[in-house]
Amino acid sequence: MISIVQRLSQTVTAAQTLSAFTRPLLKIMIEVTELESAYLTTVDEARGVQNVLYSLNTSQMNIPEGLEVPWSDTLCKRALEEGQTFTNNVQECWGDSDAARALDIQTYVSTPVRFGSGQLYGTLCATSRTSQSISGEAEDVLRLFSKIIAGFVEREQLVRSLQRANEELASLAMLDALTGLPNRRCVTEELNRVIVHCCRSREWVLVGFIDLDDFKQINDQFGHEAGDSLMRILAEQLRVSMRGCDMLARFGGDEFVMVGIGPQLQEDGDAVLEDLKSRLFSASIACVELSDGSKIDYAGASVGMVCLMPDSTDVDDALQKADAAMYKVKASRKQLEVVAT
Structure with a gap:
């Protein structure tokens, strides 16, 4: 666990983008869960879709980046609604999921990525085509990673919001309020x-x-x-x-x-x-x-x-x-x- 903390510290310090921040975490997830694939998704509940943002595949399992599936058909939605974050028998637990069947997922673990407000950003998942057990420590790592990813995304969004606000202020500083012309x-x-x-x-x-x-x-x-x-x-x-x-x-x-x-x-x-x-x-x-x-x-x-x-x-x-x-x-x-x- 010490090495995970050290690697996490290096990632947090060095990463400048969400991609650079997330990918090392996915590698650690593969190591601690011993599953084939780890991935971060985003969820657009208004549009009813889930999108795989970043993924790491190490064996026959292939979760492609950019994959978009109906939110209603996903294992992540079922896990959230039922409060069940792990199963090593997906067919028995959620055999009605077309997406899981198409990807041949047998073992699945996930945790929601939520902002401080409670808003759902996405999910952090690991999967395998074979039935495997994972430790409680591995689930703790996923929960920890989901929190720090949520914090990073919120920080990025805040920075972008401040940049847009500064650009708007700079623009307004150059414009006449009544006519909209340059001042x-x-x-x-x-x-x-x-x-x-x-x-x-x-x-x-x-x-x-x-x-x-x-x-x-x-x-x-x-x-x-x-x-x-x-x-x-x-x-x-x-x-x-x-x-x-x-x-x-x-x-x-x-x-x-x-x-x-x-x-x-x-x-x-x-x-x-x-x-x-x-x-x-x-x-x-x-x-x-x-x-x-x-x-x-x-x-x-x-x-x-x-x-x-x-x-x-x-x-x-x-x-x-x-x-x-x-x-x-x-x-x-x-x-x-x-x-x-």
């Missing part, structure tokens, strides 16, 4: 990446600043819920108006930033710039009907675009220049309003 942090990182890329590829850096003019008045007149609704609609319209390689982000409040890659430096970037500017302005016009029957007619945003040499700009400089271009457009629009008045 300021995300777009500044993207802009830095674009500048580095364009330095290597010798392409223009395109940056746009979009300001939703008079958006505060919409919130004041129609309420913040209506304003949020309009914000989401405009964000989606702006997003779909751009090229697939561009990024649109909500920069904060009523401002959006667009980042993209222009043509080669030896080519004229202004044509692409003006096209994007026109498309973004058109996408910033919206008419939204509210639940009370009122309507918001939004006349469009101020859109400023710049086309920059990658070698002579950085993130702060690019954003400042795009912001300045937007304010020129905003001032021009206000001047036109004054003239029209």
